[in-house]
Amino acid sequence: MLGTIRVSGAKNAALPAMAAALLTDEPVTLENIPQVRDIETTRKLLAAMGAEVELGYGRAQHRTTICARNLTSPEASYELVKQMRASSLVLGPLLARCGRARVSLPGGCAIGARPIDLHIKGLEQLGAKITQDHGYVEATADRLKGGEISFEKITVTGTEDLLMAATLADGESVLHNCAREPEVADLAELLNKMGALIEGAGTPTIRVKGVGKLHGAKHRIIPDRIEAGTFIIAGALTGGDMNIAGCEPAHLDVLIAKLHEVGVKTAQSADTVRVMGDGPFKASDIITQEYPGFPTDMQAQYMALATQAEGTSVITENIFENRFMHVSELMRMGANIRIEGRRAIVRGKTPLSAAAVLASDLRASASLLLAALVAEGESIIDRVYHIDRGYEHIEEKLKGVGAQIRRIGEILPKKAAAPSRV
Ligand code: EPZ
Numbered sequence: 001m002l003g004t005i006r007v008s009g010a011k012n013a014a015l016p017a018m019a020a021a022l023l024t025d026e027p028v029t030l031e032n033i034p035q036v037r038d039i040e041t042t043r044k045l046l047a048a049m050g051a052e053v054e055l056g057y058g059r060a061q062h063r064t065t066i067c068a069r070n071l072t073s074p075e076a077s078y079e080l081v082k083q084m085r086a087s088s089l090v091l092g093p094l095l096a097r098c099g100r101a102r103v104s105l106p107g108g109c110a111i112g113a114r115p116i117d118l119h120i121k122g123l124e125q126l127g128a129k130i131t132q133d134h135g136y137v138e139a140t141a142d143r144l145k146g147g148e149i150s151f152e153k154i155t156v157t158g159t160e161d162l163l164m165a166a167t168l169a170d171g172e173s174v175l176h177n178c179a180r181e182p183e184v185a186d187l188a189e190l191l192n193k194m195g196a197l198i199e200g201a202g203t204p205t206i207r208v209k210g211v212g213k214l215h216g217a218k219h220r221i222i223p224d225r226i227e228a229g230t231f232i233i234a235g236a237l238t239g240g241d242m243n244i245a246g247c248e249p250a251h252l253d254v255l256i257a258k259l260h261e262v263g264v265k266t267a268q269s270a271d272t273v274r275v276m277g278d279g280p281f282k283a284s285d286i287i288t289q290e291y292p293g294f295p296t297d298m299q300a301q302y303m304a305l306a307t308q309a310e311g312t313s314v315i316t317e318n319i320f321e322n323r324f325m326h327v328s329e330l331m332r333m334g335a336n337i338r339i340e341g342r343r344a345i346v347r348g349k350t351p352l353s354a355a356a357v358l359a360s361d362l363r364a365s366a367s368l369l370l371a372a373l374v375a376e377g378e379s380i381i382d383r384v385y386h387i388d389r390g391y392e393h394i395e396e397k398l399k400g401v402g403a404q405i406r407r408i409g410e411i412l413p414k415k416a417a418a419p420s421r422v
Helices: 011-023 037-048 083-097 116-126 158-167 182-193 225-237 249-262 297-308 325-332 362-374 394-399
Strands: 002-006 028-030 052-055 064-067 100-104 129-133 136-140 148-150 172-176 197-199 205-209 217-222 243-245 267-271 274-278 309-316 337-339 342-350 357-358 380-381
Touching: 002 394, 011 028, 011 037, 011 064, 011 083, 011 158, 011 182, 011 249, 028 083, 028 129, 028 357, 037 052, 037 064, 037 083, 083 100, 083 136, 083 158, 083 225, 083 267, 116 129, 116 136, 116 158, 158 172, 158 182, 158 205, 172 309, 205 274, 205 297, 225 243, 225 249, 225 274, 225 297, 249 267, 249 274, 249 297, 297 325, 297 342, 297 362, 325 337, 325 357
Parallel strands: 002 243, 028 217, 148 172, 357 380
Antiparallel strands: 028 064, 052 064, 100 136, 129 136, 172 205, 197 205, 243 274, 267 274, 309 342, 337 342
């Protein structure tokens, strides 16, 4: 693949930023919003509460303005939460702004149980009264009170949820063992533009001085480091010379360092990573960790590369208990992988052959797409609605750098989703 591919805004920064708009009755304008399915689900979620959500189009298609002046029902229904568990990000903002919130529990997901107990515990430590009933979390608080919270486990959306809640609490809050993902720091930047008093975002300890009211703001969402990482691996696997433009290379340090170990050649400039050459690749182990460790959201894509590396790569998934759904599909394409608990042992280099495969979750589907780019023949990836949740127009972007990929049939509702040929 040759040429330049542009990275969109980060889904995992856009979702909490849209939830943050619930904290004020003034308009919040967000730029660089990716056109992915989860954004559409969030728009529906906020609109169902009474917020005005204007999604830009044409030249403004990556902009959205949200005004939550009249929140008529501070509720996130099961119908929407089951489509996107990140909907639980509205719990803290609704409680802080309206003094009450009713949010469906997300339930399990393909990659793990993913409870929100740490969100609930944290809000209780800020004085909220929380009950669970009929699959819903019911939370009330006259006004949240600043407090000290230590997360038992590092949680990205848990940190974001409590950060948003603490901005309108009475007094100072100190959050310990926080997630340090760039998306957390980006949210704090937006909140401070809205008048919040936050220090330490991006570090394990965040201090928040509560304020009485927040105001509107404009903010540009950071680039999607996982989309960028996916394209870097696509370039490496297909032996091209590609520029992955509009990304933040500093957010990709650990991934790029690992790829250098494997034998991938890259060069970087302010907002671009160039990937060159096609190996040979040598096997190297990874262990997924919280940021700045190796991201779990790149584990499946890295596994596709490991199938083309000489030797044995041991991939340990430490964040989610069930994030190897892509393994059996990669094996259908001829990969040599054995699972032992949280470890996948990948032996390479194994030539891959095209097959009809099934996507099970967002990053698993990206892994299958990468494998199909180097498999002999034409593969069909089914249930690509998973990939549309987090990758903007991925087939058009890849076609732009020479991939032979096309979507078969229209984007239809889940049940009737048409397969895609690669
Ligand atoms: C965020 O999910 C991302 N989603 C995920 O990206 C990402 O995989 C994950 O962080 C880890 O980096 C968004 O930002 C919208 P966690 P989140 O809370 O916040 C356990 C993608 O592909 N936990 O950091 O839900 C949990 O089960 C998605 O874009 C609790 O036990 O993940 C997991 O094992 C997938 N109780 C671990 O902590 C809680 O209350 C980390 O989860 C919360 C989490």
